[in-house]
Amino acid sequence: MRSFPFHLSVFFLYIFTTLFNGGCNSPIEEKDNDYYYQLEEANDSKQKCNLILSDTLKFELGSQISPLMMNGRLYSENDQHYLSFFSNGTQAFNLFPINTDQAKSISIPIEKEGPEGISHVDDFFIQSLDSIFILSGRMNQKMIYLINQSGELRSKWDLNKHLPDKYKEYWFGHESEIGHYRMHFTTEKNELYFYLYKGLMIEMETQATFTQIAFNLENNKTRKFGKLPTEFKEKSFYPMFGMGGIFTSNKIINFYPSLNDLVLYDSDSLKLIKALNLKSKYSNNLVVGAEEIGYDPPLEQERDFLTESDFYTHMLANSTGDYVYRFIKLGQSAKTLDGENRDPLDLNFSVQILDEDLNLILEKDFSDSEAMFFLESFAIDNKLYISYNNPLNPNFSENHRQYYVYEIACE
Numbered sequence: 001m002r003s004f005p006f007h008l009s010v011f012f013l014y015i016f017t018t019l020f021n022g023g024c025n026s027p028i029e030e031k032d033n034d035y036y037y038q039l040e041e042a043n044d045s046k047q048k049c050n051l052i053l054s055d056t057l058k059f060e061l062g063s064q065i066s067p068l069m070m071n072g073r074l075y076s077e078n079d080q081h082y083l084s085f086f087s088n089g090t091q092a093f094n095l096f097p098i099n100t101d102q103a104k105s106i107s108i109p110i111e112k113e114g115p116e117g118i119s120h121v122d123d124f125f126i127q128s129l130d131s132i133f134i135l136s137g138r139m140n141q142k143m144i145y146l147i148n149q150s151g152e153l154r155s156k157w158d159l160n161k162h163l164p165d166k167y168k169e170y171w172f173g174h175e176s177e178i179g180h181y182r183m184h185f186t187t188e189k190n191e192l193y194f195y196l197y198k199g200l201m202i203e204m205e206t207q208a209t210f211t212q213i214a215f216n217l218e219n220n221k222t223r224k225f226g227k228l229p230t231e232f233k234e235k236s237f238y239p240m241f242g243m244g245g246i247f248t249s250n251k252i253i254n255f256y257p258s259l260n261d262l263v264l265y266d267s268d269s270l271k272l273i274k275a276l277n278l279k280s281k282y283s284n285n286l287v288v289g290a291e292e293i294g295y296d297p298p299l300e301q302e303r304d305f306l307t308e309s310d311f312y313t314h315m316l317a318n319s320t321g322d323y324v325y326r327f328i329k330l331g332q333s334a335k336t337l338d339g340e341n342r343d344p345l346d347l348n349f350s351v352q353i354l355d356e357d358l359n360l361i362l363e364k365d366f367s368d369s370e371a372m373f374f375l376e377s378f379a380i381d382n383k384l385y386i387s388y389n390n391p392l393n394p395n396f397s398e399n400h401r402q403y404y405v406y407e408i409a410c411e
């Protein structure tokens with residue numbers, strides 16, 4: 001039996017605490033982050049739809065690729081879709097074709113050592129097979145690399161040479177293993193998007209430093225954007241630390257683990273369009289962390305709190321943004337009926353399905369379903385793929401990725 005790269009007792013914190021951890025330049029506007037104060041109530045969509053299980057998807061993995069990797073990203077080329085992962089075991093990007101026998105899997109190795117080596121991959125974005133962007137940061141180091149299909153280094157940017165001095169001590173706010181906030185690139189503007197923060201997670205002041213950045217790779221100019229929830233001025237959300245962001249064809253959508261808020265930006269101007277209150281109808285325990293358990297609580301108390309609490313942990317959309325999916329992890333008792341700690345992979349959840357204007361089409365609760373692994377999900381057209389390759393599922397496989405395929409059927 002293959003040994004997993006982490007023990008399951010540590011996996012809980014890997015999911016949850018990591019989830020909420022994170023020249024001639026045009027200077028970033030130097031002023032404090034401002035906040036949004038008024039929320040609109042989200043509307044129901046005019047679409048009448050159901051989410052129907054229509055198929056399954058299964059593909060084989062190599063022997064060195066973990067069946068529980070969560071850094072997958074969808075890449076499409078000429079109507080062929082691939083699910084891509086970076087594997088530390090193979091030190092390569094691995095792309096698996098979806099729903100076809102015509103295409104083959106692709107492996108793109110990278111050098112870890114040497115003058116063109118990339119010592120670690122925190123996040124990535126595949127624009128094309130010859131343009132793969134890699135985000136790599138340790139503490140305040142912030143590097144962007146560009147490689148081709150052979151793994152050769154095409155270019156690199158040391159962001160500390162291009163950001164104003166204020167931001168040189170900031171860290172990347174990435175959570176790529178969870179899909180919480182993923183780097184993004186747009187060809188039209190030649191910009192990469194990510195966010196930065198400065199400080200310790202347990203300090204309330206840290207969350208007020210969250211700064212979203214659009215960095216132009218051609219002229220090194222930087223645009224700062226984004227507004228923060230007013231609650232960030234009053235409460236610490238530790239250990240529910242972090243922010244989420246997804247990018248559709250013309251919009252950027254922000255969300256926060258312990259808030260019902262959805263914040264919509266225009267991807268061209270980066271201006272705020274609206275901020276919405278959209279509560280999951282299945283959520284009964286969405287709370288602010290530090291108010292309940294204090295700063296830097298004992299490990300067991302933190303684990304119990306995160307098990308019992310609800311939080312919005314994952315969003316994704318299809319390529320056009322017609323359908324947006326928002327997942328919420330639903331709290332459960334920290335102990336099982338026999339008094340044992342609940343397995344960290346025993347996850348209840350629901351998913352909200354929204355239209356392109358963030359009107360709610362429907363919400364489906366999966367709490368009564370067999371064990372699934374919703375943190376590894378993706379969407380193509382009107383189909384949502386949710387992994388059921390969970391060790392608690394009787395159909396779990398160490399050598400495959402396995403997904404239920406749900407289809408949105410509308411009247």
